Amino acid sequence: MSGQNPLKKMMNNIPVPQQKLKEVLRVEGLTKVFDKSSQPIQALRQVDLTLYEGEMVAIMGTSGSGKSTLLHMLSAIDAPTSGKMFVFGEQRDVHLEPQATIFRRNHIGFVFQSFELLEDLNVMDNIAMPLILKGLTNKEIEILVKEALDQVGMKKWRTHLPTELSGGQQQRVAIARALIAKPSILLADEPTGALDFNTTNDILHLLVQLNKELQQTMVIVTHDAYVATFADRVLFFHDGQIVDVYTNKKDESDLEEILEKFKYIARGEQ
Ligand SMILES: Nc1ncnc2c1ncn2[C@@H]1O[C@H](COP(=O)(O)OP(=O)(O)OP(=O)(O)O)[C@@H](O)[C@H]1O
Numbered sequence: 032m033s034g035q036n037p038l039k040k041m042m043n044n045i046p047v048p049q050q051k052l053k054e055v056l057r058v059e060g061l062t063k064v065f066d067k068s069s070q071p072i073q074a075l076r077q078v079d080l081t082l083y084e085g086e087m088v089a090i091m092g093t094s095g096s097g098k099s100t101l102l103h104m105l106s107a108i109d110a111p112t113s114g115k116m117f118v119f120g121e122q123r124d125v126h127l128e129p130q131a132t133i134f135r136r137n138h139i140g141f142v143f144q145s146f147e148l149l150e151d152l153n154v155m156d157n158i159a160m161p162l163i164l165k166g167l168t169n170k171e172i173e174i175l176v177k178e179a180l181d182q183v184g185m186k187k188w189r190t191h192l193p194t195e196l197s198g199g200q201q202q203r204v205a206i207a208r209a210l211i212a213k214p215s216i217l218l219a220d221e222p223t224g225a226l227d228f229n230t231t232n233d234i235l236h237l238l239v240q241l242n243k244e245l246q247q248t249m250v251i252v253t254h255d256a257y258v259a260t261f262a263d264r265v266l267f268f269h270d271g272q273i274v275d276v277y278t279n280k281k282d283e284s285d286l287e288e289i290l291e292k293f294k295y296i297a298r299g300e301q
């Protein structure tokens with residue numbers, strides 16, 4: 032048949048409705064200057080970033096490019112020098128106390144490279160900590176901790192102390208603790224940085240599974256391009272700015288392309 036069916040042609044011209052992505056956190060013009068020493072350091076320069084519900088974002092960049100500083104600003108662990116922050120579309124000033132603590136308790140889960148578990152508390156009590164701080168009842172805490180232990184596969188180890196666990200197991204506990212209060216966003220600063228390749232794989236698969244099952248929004252800072260291949264979006268930082276963004280197709284070519292981009296950013300070419 033020659034020529035195009037007019038109905039088909041008309042339908043082709045109807046714009047496909049884009050799935051509306053709900054924004055969780057947005058920053059505009061985020062700037063951080065550390066000026067305690069004689070030489071001020073500009074750690075973030077006018078960063079604009081929107082994080083959407085359910086996405087997994089990886090942040091890569093050279094050492095000192097501002098990745099951890101960004102996570103500290105997003106989590107209100109530290110305050111920016113200037114810039115705006117929006118929480119579910121509403122501009123909020125979350126960086127002053129007591130708002131900062133309230134914001135962190137309600138919206139943020141944080142995972143560190145060095146796990147940061149409380150040594151004197153067993154696995155269950157470490158995981159329960161955010162709920163204790165939130166003032167939940169013992170019964171509520173018990174139910175949620177049980178669920179979290181199952182999610183990260185650590186039920187068997189619930190009465191153990193952190194010192195009795197491997198690095199991967201400690202990170203599982205730290206992830207459970209970060210997620211127990213059902214945060215709007217999970218921020219992870221090099222969560223696999225202290226782990227070997229196999230354990231990195233285990234932890235990555237756990238994070239991906241939680242991202243999918245719980246639709247948990249996540250931002251993962253990593254030096255490892257392999258880790259970044261699991262993300263939906265990869266942001267590249269250089270000298271306090273996002274200098275490149277890569278949207279993952281999630282096929283075999285991703286690792287190579289991410290490595291290429293990381294290499295040119297590491298060389299300082301933009
Ligand atoms: N508390 C601080 N006081 C002074 N300068 C700081 C502070 N924290 C970070 N900086 C500086 O800000 C810049 C960005 O640091 P940041 O820790 O965010 O880098 P990064 O990208 O996380 O690096 P890495 O990959 O090594 O962890 C660096 O120049 C660092 O020295």
Ligand SMILES: [Mg+2]
Nearest residue numbers: 098099100220
């Ligand atoms: Mg860092």
